[in-house]
Amino acid sequence: MDPSSTNYHSRIQVAMNFISHHIMDEDLTLEVISEKCAISKYHFHRIFKAIEGETVAEFTRRTRLNLTASKLLTNPQLEITEVAYEFGFSNPQNFSRSFKKQFSLSPSDFRKHHAGKVQDQWLLNSQLEVNKLEEYKSLIINSELTTLPDYSIAYIRKRGSYGIENAIGAFEELYSKIRPLEYLGDRHTFGVYWDVSNITEGNKCRMDAGVLLTHEEARNCPLSVQVLKGGKYLVCHYEFNNIDYFVKATDDAWIELFKRGYECAHKPSFIRYDYIGNADRDRQSRFWIFDICIPIKD
Known part of the structure; x- marks a missing residue:
């Protein structure tokens, strides 16, 4: 072996x-x-x-x-x-x-x-007071507590500190693998984050770049496939044209979680990007449309 x-x-x-x-x-x-x-x-x-x-x-x-x-x-x-x-x-x-x-x-x-x-x-x-958070200017366009379905995705995994460069590299590799399979068109892509980034050692942080599959595609996909478990999530929606805003967007989502008094469940959080058919244009124009989805403990 x-x-x-x-x-x-x-x-x-x-x-x-x-x-x-x-x-x-x-x-x-x-x-x-x-x-x-x-x-x-x-x-x-x-x-x-x-x-x-x-x-x-x-x-x-x-x-x-x-x-x-x-x-x-x-x-x-x-x-x-x-x-x-x-x-x-x-x-x-x-x-x-x-x-x-x-x-x-x-x-x-x-x-x-x-x-x-x-x-x-x-x-x-202990360091955040609700009255101070009310004055905090967030990038979130809207947020809601909602029930998401299971998502079957083909994915590739990368290790390293969570950041823009690692994410871009992961998606570039994913796109190179899925184009020959014709997994393009109007479907979401996902960035899946498994570890607590400010606690886990950088070289052990797991990040998956994935693309949504149909049930039939998931059964026959030659790439690694996983199911993002559905359930109750806090979903924060963003639209902006500056890639450097991603760090603040992540912070905003977790602050929103705290403001609402929710606790994260023991499942990975993920970013659900707008349709892959728009992905190339979005990268060129630096315009990003996505949701940060944080699993909520019942």
Whole structure:
């Protein structure tokens, strides 16, 4: 078995997506995960480590701890003990040991350390007051809490810090792969963001560039395919002609989430771009039409 083969890379991506979607499940075992991507448990363990540079257990633990770190920052009123039990740790002591091993700070020190950082203010409830946010000038044209359907997408995955250049590179690669397949016309494209960018190490942040498929296309697509799970989302709509506004647009969406008192669910957020038929013209004219969609916890 050659771990470098495209087929194995695709299956490991399926495994990582499955882990992220089921990170709170108590029965998220190696057997369950390996069965999901159709690789024997023995080979799956070795292939995952060869491709990702960390074991399945290490990836799962890191992903869970990153979520606990985000929870600590976005919910400063919560006791650390509450966060530990919510994320399946047997006791606060085990949680603190695991947390410190990953972040080199105890949960309480981590919370104090980040509370003073200006760049994290959009993320911290403790640093944002609703009356001040009402005066904040947002790029959002409109926003709504709505139920989205499942989206089947063909996608390619990139690693690296979230930013414009990485996203453009990912979509250029995606377009080069889908043009021969004739996946063009009036259909949405998607940028899918799996990790908490200001907590996860830059080289471990996962970003997918994808294009919407019909059911028939999804069954026969030669590229990697995934389903973006539908459900309740905060959808923020934008239209602007300056690519440099994307960072602020992202901040605006998360501030809107806070203003409404919502909590993000354990699913990836994504950007849903206007139809691919307009994509080339939009890039040339620097005009962007898209929605930032953040999953909402019930």
